[in-house]
Amino acid sequence: MAKVKGDIVIDIEKCKGCELCIEACPQESLETSRQVNQKGYLYIVKIEDNCTGCVNCALVCPEGAITVYRKVDKKKEHVAKITNVTKDINITVNE
Amino acid sequence: MKELRLMKGNEALAEAAIRSGCDAYFGYPITPQSEVLEYLSKEANVRTGMVILQAESEVASINMVYGAAGTGKRIMTSSSSPGISLMQEGISYIACAELPCLLVNVNRGGPGLGTIQPSQGDYFQSVKGGGHGDYKLIVLAPSTVQEMSDFVKLSFELAFKYNNPVMILTDGALGQMMEKVELFEQQERKTNIEPWATVGKPKDRERNIITSLHIQPDKMEEINLKLQAKYREIEKNEIRFEETNCEDAEYLIVAYGLVARICVKAAQLAADKGLKVGVLRPISLFPFPYEKINELAGKVNGILDVEMNAGQMVEDVRLAVNGKVPVEFYGRMGGVVPTPEEILENLEKKLAGGKA
Amino acid sequence: MNEKRMIEEDQHFEDVIAEESICIQENIVYEKPDTLTDTPFHYCPGCGHGVAHRLIAEVISELNIQEETIGVAPVGCAVFAYNYLNIDMTEAAHGRASAVATGIKRVLPEKYVFTYQGDGDLAAIGTAETLHTCNRGENVLIIFINNATYGMTGGQMAPTTLPNMKSTTSPFGRDIATMGHPLKMTDLVAQLPGTYYVTRQAVHKPGNVRKAKKAIMNGFKYQKENKGTCFIEIVSNCPSNWKMTPRESNKWLEENMIPYYPLGDLKIPNVKEN
Ligand code: SF4
Ligand code: SF4
Ligand code: SF4
Numbered sequence: 089m090a091k092v093k094g095d096i097v098i099d100i101e102k103c104k105g106c107e108l109c110i111e112a113c114p115q116e117s118l119e120t121s122r123q124v125n126q127k128g129y130l131y132i133v134k135i136e137d138n139c140t141g142c143v144n145c146a147l148v149c150p151e152g153a154i155t156v157y158r159k160v161d162k163k164k165e166h167v168a169k170i171t172n173v174t175k176d177i178n179i180t181v182n183e
Numbered sequence: 184m185k186e187l188r189l190m191k192g193n194e195a196l197a198e199a200a201i202r203s204g205c206d207a208y209f210g211y212p213i214t215p216q217s218e219v220l221e222y223l224s225k226e227a228n229v230r231t232g233m234v235i236l237q238a239e240s241e242v243a244s245i246n247m248v249y250g251a252a253g254t255g256k257r258i259m260t261s262s263s264s265p266g267i268s269l270m271q272e273g274i275s276y277i278a279c280a281e282l283p284c285l286l287v288n289v290n291r292g293g294p295g296l297g298t299i300q301p302s303q304g305d306y307f308q309s310v311k312g313g314g315h316g317d318y319k320l321i322v323l324a325p326s327t328v329q330e331m332s333d334f335v336k337l338s339f340e341l342a343f344k345y346n347n348p349v350m351i352l353t354d355g356a357l358g359q360m361m362e363k364v365e366l367f368e369q370q371e372r373k374t375n376i377e378p379w380a381t382v383g384k385p386k387d388r389e390r391n392i393i394t395s396l397h398i399q400p401d402k403m404e405e406i407n408l409k410l411q412a413k414y415r416e417i418e419k420n421e422i423r424f425e426e427t428n429c430e431d432a433e434y435l436i437v438a439y440g441l442v443a444r445i446c447v448k449a450a451q452l453a454a455d456k457g458l459k460v461g462v463l464r465p466i467s468l469f470p471f472p473y474e475k476i477n478e479l480a481g482k483v484n485g486i487l488d489v490e491m492n493a494g495q496m497v498e499d500v501r502l503a504v505n506g507k508v509p510v511e512f513y514g515r516m517g518g519v520v521p522t523p524e525e526i527l528e529n530l531e532k533k534l535a536g537g538k539a
Numbered sequence: 540m541n542e543k544r545m546i547e548e549d550q551h552f553e554d555v556i557a558e559e560s561i562c563i564q565e566n567i568v569y570e571k572p573d574t575l576t577d578t579p580f581h582y583c584p585g586c587g588h589g590v591a592h593r594l595i596a597e598v599i600s601e602l603n604i605q606e607e608t609i610g611v612a613p614v615g616c617a618v619f620a621y622n623y624l625n626i627d628m629t630e631a632a633h634g635r636a637s638a639v640a641t642g643i644k645r646v647l648p649e650k651y652v653f654t655y656q657g658d659g660d661l662a663a664i665g666t667a668e669t670l671h672t673c674n675r676g677e678n679v680l681i682i683f684i685n686n687a688t689y690g691m692t693g694g695q696m697a698p699t700t701l702p703n704m705k706s707t708t709s710p711f712g713r714d715i716a717t718m719g720h721p722l723k724m725t726d727l728v729a730q731l732p733g734t735y736y737v738t739r740q741a742v743h744k745p746g747n748v749r750k751a752k753k754a755i756m757n758g759f760k761y762q763k764e765n766k767g768t769c770f771i772e773i774v775s776n777c778p779s780n781w782k783m784t785p786r787e788s789n790k791w792l793e794e795n796m797i798p799y800y801p802l803g804d805l806k807i808p809n810v811k812e813n
Contacts, residue, residue, distance in 0.1 A: 093561055094561075094568075095560070095561050095562050095566075097562055101579075102579055104583075104584035104585070105584060106584040106585030106778075106785040106786075107585075107784075107785060107786055108585055108743075108785055108786065108789065111786055111789075112744065112745050129584065141568055143568055143569040143745075144745040146569040146570075147569075147590075147745040147748040147749065148590065148742075148743070148744065148745055148748060149589075149590075150580065150582065150584075150585060150586055150587065150588070150589030150590050150593075151579070151580060151589055152571040152572075152575055152589065152593045154569070155562075155567060155569065155570040155571070156567070156568050156569040156570075157561050157562045157563070157566040157567055157568065158561075158566055158568045159561040159566045206646055207642070207645060207646050209642060234645045234646055236641070236645060238638070238671075239667055239668070239671040240667060242635070242638075242667075242668075243635070243638040243641075243667070243668050243671065244638075246631065246632060246635035246638035246639050246642065246668070247638050247639070247641050247642035247645070248642060249629070249631070249632075249635075249639055249642065250611065250629055250631070250638065250639030250640060250641065250642030250643040251642035251643060251645060251646045252642075253629045253639075253642075253643065254609075254643060254646050254647055256646050258642070258646070272632055273632060273635070276632050380627075381609050381627035381628065381629050381643070382609070382627065382647060382650070383605075383606045383607045383608060383609060383626075383627055383647075383650050384605060384606060384625070384626050384627045385606050386606065390621075390625055390626055390627050390628065391627045391628075392621045392627070392628050392629075392630070393628070393629040393630065394612075394621065394628075394629070394630035395630070396618060396619075396630055
């Protein structure tokens with residue numbers, strides 16, 4: 089059975105912790121972290137592994153801080169649990 | 184082949200705009216310069232494709248000039264004193280953003296709504312800034328209809344040479360009077376694209392931004408220093424003036440624009456009486472011919488500055504003379520044009536001690 | 540970077556390295572458009588300006604018109620818009636953006652020209668320029684951010700401030716008897732024959748963001764038809780001066796702003812027959 093899997097990467101240094109993405113997420117995947125970024129904002133992290141890649145969070149993000157990925161996976165599920173990392177670190181993972 | 188025509192000053196100026204390959208004119212009607220917009224509306228677009236737009240106000244006009252000049256094309260506006268006052272904010276932006284363009288002020292009598300008759304009451308406004316902040320326009324003052332035409336071409340050359348707005352400061356009488364004028368040949372419309380112009384960012388260059396906003400004080404000071412260095416360069420290269428019988432003059436009259444012509448007549452009347460009077464006419468009001476005046480001050484017994492205002496350029500003349508000889512002023516205001524006779528009378532009374 | 544966090548992230552790294560990530564280029568369904576520069580916005584957290592900027596950048600990227608677009612920035616919070624949009628831009632004097640855009644468009648009629656203006660800029664000091672630009676039907680796109688306040692100067696009353704709404708210059712609420720009524724510029728310009736497409740949108744919810752983007756897309760596309768001015772109002776928030784959290788501000792926007800400034804198209808081009 090085809091299954092849609094989504095994931096997001098938040099550029100935590102761009103995030104200003106406005107929480108609009110939290111409000112927009114239908115899956116309640118996001119939460120404010122207890123960490124601050126270099127500018128002193130409490131940035132957002134993904135806490136649930138249920139993202140569908142609906143892009144709602146990215147649409148409302150005033151900072152353009154969210155990149156959304158989506159994959160229709162017909163095989164066994166591979167769910168990446170990447171949360172709380174920057175885009176750069178992810179790229180390293182894949183190499 | 185020479186192309187001679189009998190034209191009004193304003194029309195000659197408009198014709199020159201078309202011939203200098205001007206790309207666009209944005210303006211608003213105001214006496215005594217509405218002929219410029221009228222002439223252009225009739226002639227310009229059909230002949231060269233020049234854009235002519237009657238704006239809703241002088242405020243809008245100058246900001247259209249700002250936007251259009253930012254594309255690196257030849258852009259102009261014209262107005263008369265109250266309208267030029269309205270434009271001052273935009274002129275300050277244009278000067279700071281270093282955009283070349285031509286501004287024409289057909290000076291009328293003020294202050295306030297004043298009169299539609301000629302005046303030189305906008306000298307300070309034109310050469311000392313006018314708007315906010317430290318900036319300079321290159322200011323050219325024609326005294327004939329011929330110069331109303333020639334200076335348009337010269338203005339565009341100077342504007343693009345220095346990336347600076349140039350103002351032609353003329354007056355209602357020159358705008359309205361008819362004289363013979365030799366027209367220059369039609370110039371090509373501009374095709375080269377200025378490297379700083381906002382025309383759409385190609386892949387291979389950084390984006391161009393036209394702004395006068397620099398929040399950081401040190402950056403803003405840097406911009407100011409750059410502007411000042413440019414103004415010093417202009418002062419070095421672009422001083423223009425005309426001397427009439429200054430060689431062995433006993434007295435000197437300094438006057439610009441239309442008034443200078445009347446003063447030449449006054450000097451002839453003086454010569455008839457045996458008094459040698461020279462006339463120095465600053466053509467560029469910024470940069471101002473300080474050195475020339477200082478040099479002449481060393482050779483004469485006294486200087487009379489004549490203007491159609493309460494005494495504005497006389498301050499620059501006094502700076503130039505620096506106390507070497509007496510500098511007296513004679514002026515008429517409110518749209519009244521002085522006669523040669525009254526100028527001579529004042530020269531005699533104020534300087535020559537009734538000698539003539 | 541904060542050392543502690545580095546370590547935490549490294550640990551995290553170990554956890555996930557075994558699993559296959561879907562976060563690879565080919566799976567991207569949404570990312571920051573390349574017409575947006577990497578400069579972080581100076582806007583307050585949760586401010587709608589950021590979304591509006593991003594949508595403009597997305598549209599320019601998707602239409603592939605970066606080389607043909609010239610933007611005009613206003614005076615107000617968005618005065619630095621040119622730092623974020625990777626296109627040629629001119630910064631206009633307060634209120635004069637549409638006159639500046641007129642100047643550009645008249646000498647470069649083939650290019651796309653747009654202004655980005657707030658309510659103070661467009662609907663107070665620049666009312667004359669706005670109305671006349673629309674009335675002449677200049678083929679430019681005007682994007683009007685209405686957040687009912689003067690954001691940059693610190694929350695003074697704007698022409699669009701709602702009745703009874705508090706601001707630093709209407710501390711007891713806007714009294715329409717002495718301070719006048721909120722100015723519905725979008726309704727006004729929709730009456731002018733010079734406008735071609737007039738719409739009012741918002742960017743506080745995902746669905747609204749999608750619609751607003753569509754509108755901006757149309758606004759740019761219609762410029763090629765040379766049929767007149769496109770005018771898009773975006774009803775937005777100002778959490779800082781409304782003195783609310785971003786989430787509260789969007790709720791307030793929904794409950795107060797939108798009833799006064801209802802969303803939707805006020806004028807749409809006639810659909811072509813063939
Ligand atoms: S893409 Fe959708 S489901 Fe995933 S985090 Fe964002 S809003 Fe939530
Ligand atoms: S919407 Fe963007 S800026 Fe706001 S909290 Fe979420 S990621 Fe951070
Ligand atoms: S003051 Fe208001 S409009 Fe300005 S950036 Fe902050 S939230 Fe946005």
